[in-house]
Amino acid sequence: MRLFTVIAAAVLLATGGNADDQAAPDRTSLAETERQAALLRDRALEGSAAYAIVESLTTEVGPRLAGTPDEARARDWAVAKLRALGFDDVRVEPFEMTTWVRGLETGAIVSPYPQPLLLTALGNSGATGPDGITGTLVPFATLADFAEAPAESVAGKIVYVGHAMDKTQDGSSYGFFGNVRRRGPAMATAKGAAAILIRSIGTDSRRFPHTGGTRFNDGQTPIPAAAVSNPDADQIERIVALAADGGTPVTVSLTLTPRVAGTTLSGNVIVDLKGSERPDEIVITGGHLDSWDLGTGAVDDGAGVAITTAAVKLIRDAGLTPKRTIRLVLWGAEEVGLLGAQAYARAHADEIANHVTGSESDFGAERIWKLHTGPVSDEGRALTARIARLLAPLGIAPGPENATSGGPDLIPLNRAGMPVLRLVQDGTDYFDLHHTPDDTLDKIDPAVLDQNVAAYAVLLWMVANSDVDFRRTGTGADG
Amino acid sequence: MRLFTVIAAAVLLATGGNADDQAAPDRTSLAETERQAALLRDRALEGSAAYAIVESLTTEVGPRLAGTPDEARARDWAVAKLRALGFDDVRVEPFEMTTWVRGLETGAIVSPYPQPLLLTALGNSGATGPDGITGTLVPFATLADFAEAPAESVAGKIVYVGHAMDKTQDGSSYGFFGNVRRRGPAMATAKGAAAILIRSIGTDSRRFPHTGGTRFNDGQTPIPAAAVSNPDADQIERIVALAADGGTPVTVSLTLTPRVAGTTLSGNVIVDLKGSERPDEIVITGGHLDSWDLGTGAVDDGAGVAITTAAVKLIRDAGLTPKRTIRLVLWGAEEVGLLGAQAYARAHADEIANHVTGSESDFGAERIWKLHTGPVSDEGRALTARIARLLAPLGIAPGPENATSGGPDLIPLNRAGMPVLRLVQDGTDYFDLHHTPDDTLDKIDPAVLDQNVAAYAVLLWMVANSDVDFRRTGTGADG
Numbered sequence: 039m040r041l042f043t044v045i046a047a048a049v050l051l052a053t054g055g056n057a058d059d060q061a062a063p064d065r066t067s068l069a070e071t072e073r074q075a076a077l078l079r080d081r082a083l084e085g086s087a088a089y090a091i092v093e094s095l096t097t098e099v100g101p102r103l104a105g106t107p108d109e110a111r112a113r114d115w116a117v118a119k120l121r122a123l124g125f126d127d128v129r130v131e132p133f134e135m136t137t138w139v140r141g142l143e144t145g146a147i148v149s150p151y152p153q154p155l156l157l158t159a160l161g162n163s164g165a166t167g168p169d170g171i172t173g174t175l176v177p178f179a180t181l182a183d184f185a186e187a188p189a190e191s192v193a194g195k196i197v198y199v200g201h202a203m204d205k206t207q208d209g210s211s212y213g214f215f216g217n218v219r220r221r222g223p224a225m226a227t228a229k230g231a232a233a234i235l236i237r238s239i240g241t242d243s244r245r246f247p248h249t250g251g252t253r254f255n256d257g258q259t260p261i262p263a264a265a266v267s268n269p270d271a272d273q274i275e276r277i278v279a280l281a282a283d284g285g286t287p288v289t290v291s292l293t294l295t296p297r298v299a300g301t302t303l304s305g306n307v308i309v310d311l312k313g314s315e316r317p318d319e320i321v322i323t324g325g326h327l328d329s330w331d332l333g334t335g336a337v338d339d340g341a342g343v344a345i346t347t348a349a350v351k352l353i354r355d356a357g358l359t360p361k362r363t364i365r366l367v368l369w370g371a372e373e374v375g376l377l378g379a380q381a382y383a384r385a386h387a388d389e390i391a392n393h394v395t396g397s398e399s400d401f402g403a404e405r406i407w408k409l410h411t412g413p414v415s416d417e418g419r420a421l422t423a424r425i426a427r428l429l430a431p432l433g434i435a436p437g438p439e440n441a442t443s444g445g446p447d448l449i450p451l452n453r454a455g456m457p458v459l460r461l462v463q464d465g466t467d468y469f470d471l472h473h474t475p476d477d478t479l480d481k482i483d484p485a486v487l488d489q490n491v492a493a494y495a496v497l498l499w500m501v502a503n504s505d506v507d508f509r510r511t512g513t514g515a516d517g
Numbered sequence: 518m519r520l521f522t523v524i525a526a527a528v529l530l531a532t533g534g535n536a537d538d539q540a541a542p543d544r545t546s547l548a549e550t551e552r553q554a555a556l557l558r559d560r561a562l563e564g565s566a567a568y569a570i571v572e573s574l575t576t577e578v579g580p581r582l583a584g585t586p587d588e589a590r591a592r593d594w595a596v597a598k599l600r601a602l603g604f605d606d607v608r609v610e611p612f613e614m615t616t617w618v619r620g621l622e623t624g625a626i627v628s629p630y631p632q633p634l635l636l637t638a639l640g641n642s643g644a645t646g647p648d649g650i651t652g653t654l655v656p657f658a659t660l661a662d663f664a665e666a667p668a669e670s671v672a673g674k675i676v677y678v679g680h681a682m683d684k685t686q687d688g689s690s691y692g693f694f695g696n697v698r699r700r701g702p703a704m705a706t707a708k709g710a711a712a713i714l715i716r717s718i719g720t721d722s723r724r725f726p727h728t729g730g731t732r733f734n735d736g737q738t739p740i741p742a743a744a745v746s747n748p749d750a751d752q753i754e755r756i757v758a759l760a761a762d763g764g765t766p767v768t769v770s771l772t773l774t775p776r777v778a779g780t781t782l783s784g785n786v787i788v789d790l791k792g793s794e795r796p797d798e799i800v801i802t803g804g805h806l807d808s809w810d811l812g813t814g815a816v817d818d819g820a821g822v823a824i825t826t827a828a829v830k831l832i833r834d835a836g837l838t839p840k841r842t843i844r845l846v847l848w849g850a851e852e853v854g855l856l857g858a859q860a861y862a863r864a865h866a867d868e869i870a871n872h873v874t875g876s877e878s879d880f881g882a883e884r885i886w887k888l889h890t891g892p893v894s895d896e897g898r899a900l901t902a903r904i905a906r907l908l909a910p911l912g913i914a915p916g917p918e919n920a921t922s923g924g925p926d927l928i929p930l931n932r933a934g935m936p937v938l939r940l941v942q943d944g945t946d947y948f949d950l951h952h953t954p955d956d957t958l959d960k961i962d963p964a965v966l967d968q969n970v971a972a973y974a975v976l977l978w979m980v981a982n983s984d985v986d987f988r989r990t991g992t993g994a995d996g
Contacts, residue, residue, distance in 0.1 A: 093755070097755045100630065100633075245725070272957075272958070273576060273957070276572070276576045280576065475635060476724050476748075480722045480751055481722070
């Protein structure tokens with residue numbers, strides 16, 4: 039199938055599928071748009087610019103925590119790179135944010151079996167002070183068990199919360215089990231705990247703890263909150279079981295010295311491929327530019343930046359101009375609470391009605407295996423079916439019309455009524471690397487990135503070169 | 518095949534293969550010894566004590582760097598565990614050693630693309646002082662390239678040496694590529710370098726750097742010497758290439774604060790399963806008790822401790838008493854230079870002629886796939902063929918008679934003439950974990966340990982219950 043499509047593309051090219059012909063005004067029928075989409079798809083499979091883009095970002099910038107000088111360097115990189123790729127009108131929309139930065143982080147089981155623990159602070163964690171804290175560990179198997187525990191059972195102690203998150207292809211377990219990280223620390227603060235350790239929200243058996251944001255409640259003073267790797271969590275649980283047999287408490291120590299660096303600037307980097315007929319109608323795509331600080335943000339989300347940038351570049355380099363504007367947004371400060379997404383939604387509140395659809399790539403660097411949409415109009419559903427037909431040779435099946443947000447940075451726009459389409463990547467192994475030092479370039483297969491670029495190019499071209507309205511009349515996109 | 522052997526064992530058990538019968542004096546023929554060996558093998562496959570032993574060691578002791586209080590706790594653990602397993606005559610043979618301990622270790626690329634490096638000091642590394650050092654990086658693709666470089670090209674600078682070690686089933690690449698770690702730092706010191714970074718001697722693409730011992734030359738003052746993970750080495754090499762394009766030097770910083778803790782005690786823990794007819798003849802086995810400090814020493818070498826201990830226990834629990842003594846040695850201070858092995862060879866110099874054969878388990882926790890021997894006598898070769906026949910149902914093929922040492926801790930005894938047999942484990946993935954924080958219990962499959970125990974029980978029983986002399990007359994074991 040794939041060989042066939044490559045041959046077909048070669049034939050199309052040979053029989054006049056060059057840039058000038060494709061852009062000719064007499065070829066704007068749906069059939070011609072589909073022919074062009076197939077051509078883009080097959081060109082992407084021959085090799086896109088995506089791998090070189092993520093290689094450049096992760097090598098020349100590396101880690102780029104939101105609000106830090108590292109993220110500022112990433113914005114400078116993005117502006118320079120987009121210009122070097124031939125985009126003229128690159129702009130940065132800055133916004134202010136409160137910036138948290140990591141400090142030292144060490145931990146140990148003090149008794150009954152002394153040994154180091156490898157841990158990492160969760161984003162927004164409080165600090166222990168440089169001398170650390172030592173306390174009795176109070177373990178819970180699940181967040182629900184912890185939620186039920188009386189405050190006096192954990193007050194002044196160090197809480198540990200486990201869970202049993204397993205791999206899923208669609209990554210859906212992250213929603214439920216991720217609450218241990220998102221909500222556990224606030225719950226521990228409310229119960230008066232001295233600190234909280236959680237089993238990493240990860241599916242690997244490597245000793246890298248997984249960081250990620252947590253949120254404390256208004257008025258709470260953040261307590262120290264850290265994750266341990268799955269092997270260390272297993273070790274804690276074995277020691278807890280042995281100690282319980284002997285009636286011995288388990289004592290742990292931890293030193294975390296993160297701090298709030300104050301108010302700094304982040305920003306979204308934006309470039310438009312201007313529409314020829316309806317330039318005010320916007321088809322939005324992109325990935326996020328910031329990363330957690332532990333790795334180099336290759337799969338989260340250098341890959342998304344690279345895939346969507348390469349897809350827009352592919353369309354432009356083919357000499358194609360869509361009727362509508364394709365807007366590429368490289369979002370700032372996603373990891374720490376979708377701050378770039380919120381800033382964009384505020385700054386562009388008056389234009390959201392003009393945003394036709396949104397599709398963000400932010401789920402790693404593996405193959406796309408299905409196409410979801412949020413609720414869409416009948417004509418939107420019909421066009422999606424045509425898109426799905428073009429994606430089928432890439433191994434992508436149509437998925438259900440459901441409540442997908444289209445990607446984290448599109449949540450505010452989606453809530454404000456923008457329809458979304460989501461090209462779903464295989465997430466089976468995503469949470470092996472997610473938010474760890476191990477999120478590095480070597481985990482990315484260039485040919486798989488090209489499959490992603492092919493799918494985004496099809497999707498963006500098909501939507502942007504149509505006049506289909508995806509909004510359902512009389513309901514919001516969530517309706 | 519495996520099912521068949523289990524059934525066969527059950528039949529043997531049902532038809533009188535109980536402990537008293539097996540030990541009966543009228544059943545000492547080779548055929549009877551083989552019947553007993555097959556029984557031991559098949560019992561091991563039904564479930565041995567090995568996993569519980571390595572679980573206990575890695576949980577209750579954890580990391581146990583040679584010469585430290587952690588290794589002393591491991592010795593205490595070993596004495597208590599062997600007694601709990603029913604061995605009465607457990608003894609410790611202590612020895613003095615110079616002990617090196619790790620300190621802080623951080624590093625970064627300072628320019629042109631600032632970002633952290635994850636690194637770990639090599640054993641015996643010198644220190645930078647608490648403020649670290651910064652210097653120009655001078656990269657070499659191989660140790661041979663570095664060896665040829667004139668001293669003035671690296672004097673006062675930070676050397677980087679790469680290599681291209683790949684996976685091999687027998688782990689043989691470690692000998693050649695491991696020289697980057699073993700010899701690179703002494704070479705860098707001799708050339709006047711300020712420090713040396715090496716690409717980890719590892720085959721994974723995880724961001725754990727691999728530690729391991731290095732040796733400086735007599736009279737040298739150790740310089741700081743550290744390993745970076747493969748992903749970080751890739752990153753360094755990409756940045757070196759980009760910087761070379763722009764004619765820019767690459768500057769790195771590192772802080773390493775290891776220190777020599779002075780003279781401390783290590784020790785070998787020894788237990789004998791006393792021979793009934795020739796108690797002075799010793800068939801030696803074991804694994805090493807110390808580990809590197811980064812992981813919990815599960816595959817290196819908690820597994821070897823567990824496999825060999827479980828094999829000896831299996832023989833004893835079957836009520837079998839071999840003609841010769843089976844000696845289990847849990848070696849101290851292997852990782853830092855075979856210090857326990859040397860101490861044993863010194864302390865037992867007068868008895869080495871009585872050591873019939875040696876077989877150490879120190880190559881991880883994967884399946885055994887072949888049986889090697891060093892040079893042996895004709896009758897030794899004949900008995901080895903009988904052993905190989907008993908091991909065949911375990912998927913173990915006979916290998917060549919070659920220069921195997923029988924395991925690192927047997928090198929001194931082997932050099933002094935003791936013949937060796939080596940049950941070779943599959944090492945394909947061994948150097949993914951070797952000397953990293955990731956060497957933890959979760960990497961071990963209990964059923965695979967049982968396969969190892971089965972093989973060791975066969976080997977030990979067959980050799981110890983024979984009167985075969987494995988020494989080749991008129992030559993050393995290496996002859």
